[in-house]
Amino acid sequence: MQDQVAQLAFVTIASVLEQAYFSMQVIWARRKYKISPPNTSGHPAFDRVLRAQLNCTEYLPIFLSTLWVAGIFFHQGLAALCGLLYLYARYKYFHGYAASALLRLWPMYFSASFLWLLTGLSLLGLLDFFLRSYCGVHIKQNWLMG
Template identity: 65%
Template sequence: MLDQIHLLAAVTVLGVLEQAYFFLQVIYARRAFGISPPKISGPPEFDRIFRAQVNSSEYFPIFLALLWQAGLFFHQGLAAALGLVYLYARYQLLYRIQGLILRKGEHLCQPWSMQEPLGFAFGNHNVLQRSSRLLLAALVSLHDSALPSFP
């Protein structure tokens, strides 16, 4: 049984560690901008980091459910690989937001949509859309190939 879930378990542990990292980034941002809990708003820079962390936390249970269902019922390796793509995309989101905040003299919303400061995260999240579509297509093709053919 363990050989059937070891990749899924590794991606799950990595996802939990990523969530802990995101929580720490919000704590550091609270200290840097002088925002004490339970306040959840402040300067736009803090709001962006906080929203990226909260958005990741909101979708984490859905990610785990899909990861484990795909891995157990279809293909463990493919589900784990696409899970890693998802976790990498979430990390890149927070990393880019922090990079923009740390640069001086640059508008925070410049690289993405001017209408929405986090257009990459909430509007134009192409990486996440592509990985979820790829996962769905792969699972459907694996499911179809696993079905027995009847004469």
């Protein structure tokens, strides 16, 4: 089983480390603007950092779901590459949003495009699997054979 998921597992742990980095940014912003838990608001700059972190957290399960399904049913290496580009886009998004609400926009679209790509690859992989299993049609093979 390890062979089929090692690269996906690596990207998963990379995403966990990125989330840890975002959480630390929130803690530092809490100290800088003197906003103690359970308060979640108090200064526009802190609000943006917190919203950026929460948005990344919200999308993590969606990202990991599409990463793993695309990796298992379409192609592991391609899914892992899309995953790394998604994490890079999220890094840009976080620091863009921390600077201003406007600067979050292009990395947001950039990260969303990789999510849609992973979703598309997942659907293609599943379509291929179900056609192969239930109808005996081999799409991928036909592509490769020309």
